[in-house]
Amino acid sequence: MLIMENIRLALMSLKANKMRALLTMLGIIIGISSVIGIMTVGDSLTEKVNSSLGGMGLSTLSVGLNLRKDENGNYPENYPEPQDKDFYTVEMLKKYQETFPEIVKGFAINKNAGAGELSAGSKHTAITVVGGTKDYLETNRKKYVAGELFSIPMMQNGSQVIIISNKAAKELYGDNVDLNAIIGNEVQASLDNKFFNYTIVGVYELDESPYEQLFGSGRSSDAYIPYKTAAKLTHTTCIQSFDVIIDATVNGADFGQKTQQFFERYYKHNPNFTAYAFSMAAAMDSISGMMNSITAAIAVIAGIALLVGGIGVMNIMLVSITERTREIGTRKALGAPNSSIRLQFVVEAVVICIIGGIIGVILGILMGKVGASLMNTECVISAKSILLSLGSSMGIGVFFGYYPANKAAKMDPIEALRYE
Amino acid sequence: MEERKKIIELSGIVKKFFIGSPNELTVLKGIDLTVYEGEFVAIVGASGSGKSTLMNIIGSLDRPTEGGYVLDGVKVTDCRDSELSRIRNAKIGFVFQTYNLIAKTNALMNVELPLLYAGVSGKKRSERAAELLTLVGMEDRMKHLPEELSGGQKQRVAIARAMANDPAIVLADEPTGALDSATGRLVMDIFHRLHDEQHKTIVLITHSPELAEECERVITLKDGEITGDRPGRGKAC
Numbered sequence: 001m002l003i004m005e006n007i008r009l010a011l012m013s014l015k016a017n018k019m020r021a022l023l024t025m026l027g028i029i030i031g032i033s034s035v036i037g038i039m040t041v042g043d044s045l046t047e048k049v050n051s052s053l054g055g056m057g058l059s060t061l062s063v064g065l066n067l068r069k070d071e072n073g074n075y076p077e078n079y080p081e082p083q084d085k086d087f088y089t090v091e092m093l094k095k096y097q098e099t100f101p102e103i104v105k106g107f108a109i110n111k112n113a114g115a116g117e118l119s120a121g122s123k124h125t126a127i128t129v130v131g132g133t134k135d136y137l138e139t140n141r142k143k144y145v146a147g148e149l150f151s152i153p154m155m156q157n158g159s160q161v162i163i164i165s166n167k168a169a170k171e172l173y174g175d176n177v178d179l180n181a182i183i184g185n186e187v188q189a190s191l192d193n194k195f196f197n198y199t200i201v202g203v204y205e206l207d208e209s210p211y212e213q214l215f216g217s218g219r220s221s222d223a224y225i226p227y228k229t230a231a232k233l234t235h236t237t238c239i240q241s242f243d244v245i246i247d248a249t250v251n252g253a254d255f256g257q258k259t260q261q262f263f264e265r266y267y268k269h270n271p272n273f274t275a276y277a278f279s280m281a282a283a284m285d286s287i288s289g290m291m292n293s294i295t296a297a298i299a300v301i302a303g304i305a306l307l308v309g310g311i312g313v314m315n316i317m318l319v320s321i322t323e324r325t326r327e328i329g330t331r332k333a334l335g336a337p338n339s340s341i342r343l344q345f346v347v348e349a350v351v352i353c354i355i356g357g358i359i360g361v362i363l364g365i366l367m368g369k370v371g372a373s374l375m376n377t378e379c380v381i382s383a384k385s386i387l388l389s390l391g392s393s394m395g396i397g398v399f400f401g402y403y404p405a406n407k408a409a410k411m412d413p414i415e416a417l418r419y420e
Numbered sequence: 421m422e423e424r425k426k427i428i429e430l431s432g433i434v435k436k437f438f439i440g441s442p443n444e445l446t447v448l449k450g451i452d453l454t455v456y457e458g459e460f461v462a463i464v465g466a467s468g469s470g471k472s473t474l475m476n477i478i479g480s481l482d483r484p485t486e487g488g489y490v491l492d493g494v495k496v497t498d499c500r501d502s503e504l505s506r507i508r509n510a511k512i513g514f515v516f517q518t519y520n521l522i523a524k525t526n527a528l529m530n531v532e533l534p535l536l537y538a539g540v541s542g543k544k545r546s547e548r549a550a551e552l553l554t555l556v557g558m559e560d561r562m563k564h565l566p567e568e569l570s571g572g573q574k575q576r577v578a579i580a581r582a583m584a585n586d587p588a589i590v591l592a593d594e595p596t597g598a599l600d601s602a603t604g605r606l607v608m609d610i611f612h613r614l615h616d617e618q619h620k621t622i623v624l625i626t627h628s629p630e631l632a633e634e635c636e637r638v639i640t641l642k643d644g645e646i647t648g649d650r651p652g653r654g655k656a657c
Contacts, residue, residue, distance in 0.1 A: 005536060016524050330520040333481060334581070335509020335537045337502050413481050417520070 006347035024316045025356030027309020031302045032360025038298040039385040040368025048377040062278040064241035080272045087238035108136035108243035113230040114191035125171040131230020146179035147202030158228030162198035165206045252281030310400040317404035329416025342409035349401020357393030428455035433487035449644040458619040462632035465641035492588035513582030517594035519574040521566040527577045528562040534584040552580035572603035589621045
């Protein structure tokens, strides 16, 4: 008997028992939609992480200060403020670059120049001013919606120029501000009761996605000035933390350890602080490791849901063949061979599972889209996961449909015809 | 009488149930029966006489414990299960007391079913099914589901289905048993028409002596043995 006839037959029998069919499919729907949902979110997240770290991430190390633990391995109760003597110095960085000349390509350094208020005319907004080197500002990958990054002369001279967020611009100039028109405007910053005048050269767009709020470092109040300007402002050249731009071919995690060992020598006798180096590559590994374990956990849950769904399908098929015993007997009397009866019921189970699978894929994609939009990322739907889902639905149908179908096929036609 | 083709040849058919157990039961005790092409035969007998068992054997749904059965030149008793399916499909048209139409499936598709199992292609199937439904006067209700049809209409669809593959015999088991006498008459008339116009070989199993009398030949079964084989009034019809 033709497979198309069987599919038509299966659809007709499902149509006759819509509610039952839907309940039967539920396990399959839940299993498949959770697989598709988590895979879509995972793929989207990986894509996001890769694209946001792609420029700098895989080839940078972050170096900073850590509080020293006491002999019991606890952090001190009173956090000491780092003093100038605790910070990294330009000499240390020079020495470091001389030690690893092949690997260290540059430093992205930022300096906290203080927090306070920014005002234009009568309006104010809270501000945290960060001084950054060229490498820092370039690898920070802000999206500029007006103006541009500081020019090299501005950096070298330590000019009084500033880059603010679009949110800060709106607070200063109103919601309907033309961002391009404010480029070149003078603003006044009051930091620690001292006043500085800056010229706006750029406006960046604040990433307000939940993803950025969870994993990002951006604050809406962040404004950037050249590193030299910040150094002049704070009257110090010492460095609290910095990023090292390293050769992309070097193993970041290994070189991170070497870097930490290098700087720890300077802090051997420091009672309060130690050096630490943090590799984005290692962080990436831990993020993807975390994603993998989440995926594995969901896969196990989905597997259980699919198993339960499959057993549900088997159960309903057993009920179905019992209800249709006379039909089976009649078909046999009309000359249906056992193989044709078996095929009919296997196809019915497969059709139930595939329809469940399709509903699951659609729900999963919707879930993935919601997840991706929460993270403000592009929703990446992999064809692989869809094909895998539909394939496994079909497999479940064949596997769990075979036993009831075979039972139907082996019925004695006389008994079946006599069944009430 | 000229030499007629033998359609059913039963020789020494014995059917036992629960073989080897203390309550072994011999339902058919050596049946010898020959039915010729174009005959309209009634098999009558009280319940428990072995009618149904004999029908199952003639219909190739069951195998005898002993004896030989040749149907339209094929030795059924030598066939494997898969071959029995093919014999049922090609050579036998079943008509049941309870119609046994496939629910949720319209009249046309019910009639198409034996054609489907015979591997007939879609278009030919529906043409043939429509032709058969017209023959039994059901051309107006081809798209109706069994639940939308009366008992008599259902049985007419069932007869059309039995005729689908132009079988060697039509095997009707109490076809009017569930119908009132007027509708039963209508159904019987269809069998007579199939017999008279298409010269179908028809085996009718019934416990009603009046219906049996309408046939050409009446075979009486009692306690698993043939106790009577005589012409009926049907010869004159």
